[in-house]
Amino acid sequence: MADELSRLAHWVAPLIQGLSVPRRRVAMAQVSTYMRRSNSQRIAEQRNPDGSAYEPRKPRLRAKKGSIRRTMFEKLRQARHLRKSATPESATLTINGRSARIARVHQLGLRDKVDWRRPNSPSIVYPRRQLLGFTDGDVEAITEILLHHITTGT
Numbered sequence: 427m428a429d430e431l432s433r434l435a436h437w438v439a440p441l442i443q444g445l446s447v448p449r450r451r452v453a454m455a456q457v458s459t460y461m462r463r464s465n466s467q468r469i470a471e472q473r474n475p476d477g478s479a480y481e482p483r484k485p486r487l488r489a490k491k492g493s494i495r496r497t498m499f500e501k502l503r504q505a506r507h508l509r510k511s512a513t514p515e516s517a518t519l520t521i522n523g524r525s526a527r528i529a530r531v532h533q534l535g536l537r538d539k540v541d542w543r544r545p546n547s548p549s550i551v552y553p554r555r556q557l558l559g560f561t562d563g564d565v566e567a568i569t570e571i572l573l574h575h576i577t578t579g580t
Contacts, residue, residue, distance in 0.1 A: 434565060441576050447514045453575040454512035457568050461519045462510045464564050465557070469503040475559030499557065502529060519558060529557050 442450055472480045480498060501507065507525045511518050521529040531538045535554030541547040 434569060438569070438572050438576075442572065445575065449575060450514035451512060453572060454514065454517040455510075456571050456575075458510035458512045458517035458519055460567055460571060461517065461564065462505065462508050464561070464567070465519060465559070466503040466505075466508060468561070469499050469557055470497075472498060474556045475561050475564075476556075477561070480555045481553035498555070499529075499532075501525075502557070521557070533557050 442453070445453065468475070474480065483498065502521065502525050507521055507523070509520050509522045511520075520526075527542075530536070531552050532555045535552060537549055537551045539547040539549050
């Protein structure tokens with residue numbers, strides 16, 4: 427996947443440079459908007475970029491009867507947490523604020539405290555769940571967006 431993205435970047439870079447700066451910014455804004463929508467939808471489906479399902483949560487020992495449980499990362503996929511930005515040279519999608527810590531631990535599969543606010547909270551290794559990434563469909567869609575801007579100029 428990484429080499430496919432680098433091939434796309436090398437192929438499209440000279441073509442994009444032919445566009446004016448405002449038109450490049452518009453194209454990159456559309457790419458970042460698409461990526462936010464795509465990643466948010468994939469997080470809602472609880473899927474990694476390769477299509478595999480997220481490893482499920484471990485069962486709670488003391489789950490309260492009748493408690494309402496949300497799906498993982500339900501709030502994290504909201505637009506206020508998934509920040510997009512675009513410049514004439516790049517389109518980025520980031521997770522900001524306190525949510526970035528949670529996302530980083532899950533994205534990389536790191537060790538963290540169960541409740542970081544409590545000093546005596548147990549520390550566990552979280553399974554790797556890729557929140558942000560590119561699927562094959564994303565690469566095709568980004569190519570289409572960029573080709574549209576190159577060929578039509580809108």
